[in-house]
Amino acid sequence: MIQSMTGFGKSVVQLPAKKITVELKSLNSKSLDVNTRIPSQYREKELQMRSTIANALIRGKVDFGLYVEITGEETSSKVNEVVVRQYIQQLKNIVDGDETELLKMAVRMPDTLKTERNDIDEEEFAAITRVLEEAITEIKTFRLEEGRALEKDFLLRIRNISALLEQVKELDPERMTQVRERLEKAVADMRENVDKNRFEQELIYYLEKYDITEEKVRLANHLDYFLSSLQSEESNGRKLGFICQEIGREINTIGSKANFAPMQKLVVQMKDELEKIKEQVLNVL
Structure with missing residues (x-):
């Protein structure tokens, strides 16, 4: 199940003299980038809290806020x-x-x-750790829900590309017939004697040059691989991004070889669907 890098989590605990609030907000990023906003007296625990966040959220631009409100008679x-x-x-x-x-x-x-600096007692930090873990659970739930929405969009786009690929396959015989006819007409217009054997060899060369059989097969395989990767247990946005690159490579090659307006229109539509996938893949954990 894929997860989004976008999410929000919040948790609050009321201690005898303090109200402690933890907020986590994450956006997409190539790596993990944690920004903290915590009171100075809790800085000694910052590395430990950062480590907890890093192990749980893996990637994303994460804003972590720890807010402490004195509700009792205690004051520093x-x-x-x-x-x-x-x-x-x-x-x-x-x-x-x-x-x-x-x-x-x-x-x-x-x-x-x-200002008297008071050391954080173990019970208080245990409470902070607990609300931090609750906020992490909430943000991970948020990420999963966002991931489900992304998955639906990916499935739609991949199906659209697959449908366009089927149309490409249907047009391919007509395209190759027209390519052959254009080559034969070009030779006929030269009004010169042409060695038939040499012409057949050249014709075969150009037909092979315009052949997109391998590209159609590879594109179909990449689309299937993308779909199977969506169902993997771990969310891997980088892997999906690499598959998108391979999909794009095959679509571009089909477009460059097409030399046939109806097929090139289909290629443009496939590129449009792929760009929408690429934009959303950037949000996948």
């Missing part, structure tokens, strides 16, 4: 009373003023608030 910032009193005393030496006004001025000065 405290008034630095010693510094504030010193500022007030210094201000008194400069101007006479009301204590309240001096206090308002003092608390605006540098270092009047001190």
Whole structure:
């Protein structure tokens, strides 16, 4: 089952004094690119959380947000009373003023608030790990649902190309007949004696040059391979991209050999369907 690289996951946990929210958002990317937005006091755990995300999501441009809201009496910032009193005393030496006004001025000065760095306890980090895993589960579910939509589109496009290929096969005998007639007419217009054996050899050469039997067979095989790859247990967007390249190569060769307007129109339609597949393959994990 294929998966999309696009997804969103969110999970929230309420601790006694904190509300912790984890958000994950991913878009398509050639490799894994994780951007984090977490409070500074949790930086020591960043590598561990990045590793968890990388092992689960594999590829994509991933935005990871960890948001902590203090809901209890706990706070990491405290008034630095010693510094504030010193500022007030210094201000008194400069101007006479009301204590309240001096206090308002003092608390605006540098270092009047001190932030105490508290280590993350194991229970709190265990809760963070749990909500991170829940958000990962949610984003993977989102990716699977997006993958189902992509698969439906791929099946439609591949079937369209297969139907166009059948039309190419039906037109091929008429095309080869016209190629032969054009060559014979070109020789007749020369109004010169032509060695029949040499002409037959040249005719065979050009007919072989315009022959698309191998391309038709290879294109059909590539289409089948694409469909079977969709059903594999692992999602592999790179593999589907490589198969698309091979499909495109055969379609281009048929177009270059066609030399027949009705068939070239079919080739253009096949290219259009293939381009739509290529655009969507970029979103596959």
